[in-house]
Amino acid sequence: MAALIAPSILSADFANLERDLNAISTADYAHVDVMDNHFVPNLTLGLPVFERLAQVSPVPIDAHLMIEDPDRWAPAYAEAGAASVTFHAEAAAAPVRLARELRRLGARAGLALRPATPVEPFLDLLAEVDMILVMTVEPGFGGQSFIEGTLPKIRRAREAVSASGLDVWIQVDGGVSRSTIERAADAGANVFVAGSAVYGAESVPGEIEALRALADAAHAH
Ligand SMILES: O=C(CO)[C@H](O)[C@H](O)COP(=O)(O)O
Ligand SMILES: [Fe+2]
Numbered sequence: 001m002a003a004l005i006a007p008s009i010l011s012a013d014f015a016n017l018e019r020d021l022n023a024i025s026t027a028d029y030a031h032v033d034v035m036d037n038h039f040v041p042n043l044t045l046g047l048p049v050f051e052r053l054a055q056v057s058p059v060p061i062d063a064h065l066m067i068e069d070p071d072r073w074a075p076a077y078a079e080a081g082a083a084s085v086t087f088h089a090e091a092a093a094a095p096v097r098l099a100r101e102l103r104r105l106g107a108r109a110g111l112a113l114r115p116a117t118p119v120e121p122f123l124d125l126l127a128e129v130d131m132i133l134v135m136t137v138e139p140g141f142g143g144q145s146f147i148e149g150t151l152p153k154i155r156r157a158r159e160a161v162s163a164s165g166l167d168v169w170i171q172v173d174g175g176v177s178r179s180t181i182e183r184a185a186d187a188g189a190n191v192f193v194a195g196s197a198v199y200g201a202e203s204v205p206g207e208i209e210a211l212r213a214l215a216d217a218a219h220a221h
Helices: 017-022 047-056 070-079 095-104 120-128 148-164 181-187 204-220
Strands: 004-007 030-035 061-066 084-088 108-113 131-135 169-173 191-194
Touching (some): 004 030, 004 204, 017 047, 030 047, 047 061, 047 070, 061 070, 061 108, 061 191, 070 095, 084 095, 084 131, 095 120, 108 120, 120 148, 131 148, 148 169, 148 181, 181 191, 181 204, 191 204
Parallel strands (some): 004 191, 030 061, 084 108, 108 131, 131 169, 169 191
């Protein structure tokens, strides 16, 4: 299980997004946080900006939609060229219908869970999604500290995926850094979002490589 690193441009310079996307060209994905000021108390960017990011990004885009009514809005992000579109379970009215629509449009379908949202109701539906995002902070802001209490949920999700025989990815997002990534990897995560850790580092490519090496080493144990 090779670790995939997806730096979050939430911690990039919003006046220099193209430059800061090019800075993460050695990453596996660029993680783009879409926030609507309703599902979370913060506002980032919407479809017009996203469409341009998808055109200029050197790596595939992993969209994380922290928005109300993803049933209505998420498909447009797949149409805009996102490789992966993740919506929140707490916000979707019909998550399976939406996941099927995202796949039909050619994107990977991701289902995100806030820290207090249990994974169990979704374990019978693993065949319908390509990724489960276990939020390791409350969504809304970068730079928060990793919630250790989410580790058992990551572990239960990984156990269920392994038992199913399906290739469902498990992503962690929030507070991921050199000091937390090994525990998340050991619990079973294989896709790692990191915003402040990557963009706040002295060397952005160096940090991507260091995070990847730590996660790969944890998986090898
Ligand atoms: O979805 C998010 C916040 O809701 C961000 O992707 C996440 O917080 C990344 O930032 P950091 O690595 O600094 O915690
Ligand atoms: Fe995110």
